[in-house]
Amino acid sequence: MSKKTFNIIGWILLLAMGASWIGFGYSSWYLLLTPMAYISFSVNNGNIKKLGKIKQMSLLQIILSLFAFIVSVVIVFSLIQLANYLINDILHLTGGVRTLSVIIAVILSLYPVKFTFGSVVYKVTSNFNATR
Known part of the structure; x- marks a missing residue:
């Protein structure tokens, strides 16, 4: 293809x-x-x-990347649940405002993951490039 x-x-x-x-x-x-x-x-x-570089990574680098991924998923899930609680139970939003708030909340909850997971992967790949 x-x-x-x-x-x-x-x-x-x-x-x-x-x-x-x-x-x-x-x-x-x-x-x-x-x-x-x-x-x-x-x-x-x-x-x-x-x-293909994953095959050349050490076990510690792979475990660190997987751990960072798991922590990132936990962060996103908890932020989305928090936003859901705020939107539905605290603010009682409905209709288009609720939909727009949910979309904004999901987008904003992805940014901390971008920084946490991205920085760990960047450090692992920069260490990988420096050692090879």
């Missing part, structure tokens, strides 16, 4: 998730579809070839 095909697949997945989220609300299928879209875009950009 060509790289352009993977780009189209990624956009189809993202647009389908966005449309279904607006139409039907959050679903656990997004936890599967989002990484699939990310992988499609990675194949398109050529970044998937960089994953």
Whole structure:
């Protein structure tokens, strides 16, 4: 398959998730579809070839990356649950304001993960590049 095909697949997945989220609300299928879209875009950009470096990483670096990933998922989950509690139980938002608040809350909850997981992965890869 060509790289352009993977780009189209990624956009189809993202647009389908966005449309279904607006139409039907959050679903656990997004936890599967989002990484699939990310992988499609990675194949398109050529970044998937960089994953071959994982074979050359030490066990400690792999464990540190997995631990950072787990902590990042916990952070996102807890922030989304906190936002859900605030939006539904404290502020009692309804309608379009509630939908917009949920979208903003999900986007804002991803930023701490970007910094925590991204910084750990950057340090691991910079240590990996320095030792090789």
